Amino acid sequence: TQLLEQSPQFLSIQEGENLTVYCNSSSVFSSLQWYRQEPGEGPVLLVTVVTGGEVKKLKRLTFQFGDARKDSSLHITAAQPGDTGLYLCADLNNNAGNMLTFGGGTRLMVKP
Amino acid sequence: DSGVTQTPKHLITATGQRVTLRCSPRSGDLSVYWYQQSLDQGLQFLIQYYNGEERAKGNILERFSAQQFPDLHSELNLSSLELGDSALYFCASSVLETGSQYFGPGTRLTVL
Numbered sequence: 001t002q003l004l005e006q007s008p009q010f011l012s013i014q015e016g017e018n019l020t021v022y023c024n025s026s027s028v029f030s031s032l033q034w035y036r037q038e039p040g041e042g043p044v045l046l047v048t049v050v051t052g053g054e055v056k057k058l059k060r061l062t063f064q065f066g067d068a069r070k071d072s073s074l075h076i077t078a079a080q081p082g083d084t085g086l087y088l089c090a091d092l093n094n095n096a097g098n099m100l101t102f103g104g105g106t107r108l109m110v111k112p
Numbered sequence: 113d114s115g116v117t118q119t120p121k122h123l124i125t126a127t128g129q130r131v132t133l134r135c136s137p138r139s140g141d142l143s144v145y146w147y148q149q150s151l152d153q154g155l156q157f158l159i160q161y162y163n164g165e166e167r168a169k170g171n172i173l174e175r176f177s178a179q180q181f182p183d184l185h186s187e188l189n190l191s192s193l194e195l196g197d198s199a200l201y202f203c204a205s206s207v208l209e210t211g212s213q214y215f216g217p218g219t220r221l222t223v224l
Contacts, residue, residue, distance in 0.1 A: 097209070098160060099160060099170055105155075
């Protein structure tokens with residue numbers, strides 16, 4: 001059974017600061033996805049990465065996929081209060097249906 | 113708004129009871145997924161249906177069952193409810209059997 005560990009579990013920062021959160025897997029990812037979930041809502045897909053070493057940018061968010069495809073990081077530049085939420089990494093496994101295996105998440109709070 | 117709708121938004125019931133959660137996928141999506149999110153277990157995949165057929169099963173208890181109807185909406189039935197079943201239940205949908213999933217706003221179930 002694949003285990004995804006995310007760190008840190010909680011992060012509280014001031015507006016304008018930079019931050020990095022991490023996701024590590026016990027086995028190679030099929031496809032890695034990052035989601036953001038706000039209170040009272042479902043997760044929203046931010047990015048999908050497939051190739052080892054891949055880097056994707058989404059405005060102030062930079063996603064890196066490790067060369068061995070077992071780890072990933074999400075870096076946010078100049079965080080804003082709107083970035084507050086639960087950040088989840090997930091493995092999308094197409095081998096048996098299309099199931100997502102999620103990490104425990106990093107809960108981010110950005111204070112104005 | 114992801115286009116996935118779930119009803120009801122909140123549900124409070126007692127131990128031993130049975131409830132039905134309903135999900136309408138995005139227009140045109142053929143796959144429906146159910147996930148459970150609790151504080152201790154995180155977000156966990158339960159089951160996937162594609163065009164009415166079960167495609168993948170995760171950590172779904174025998175007390176739980178689901179189905180997808182000809183109009184593609186889905187229902188998750190939870191019976192003999194226990195306190196530990198209190199959680200957020202999310203439905204997601206995707207166009208095909210594989211591919212990115214779009215999550216609904218969830219149903220919060222409280223078992224007293």
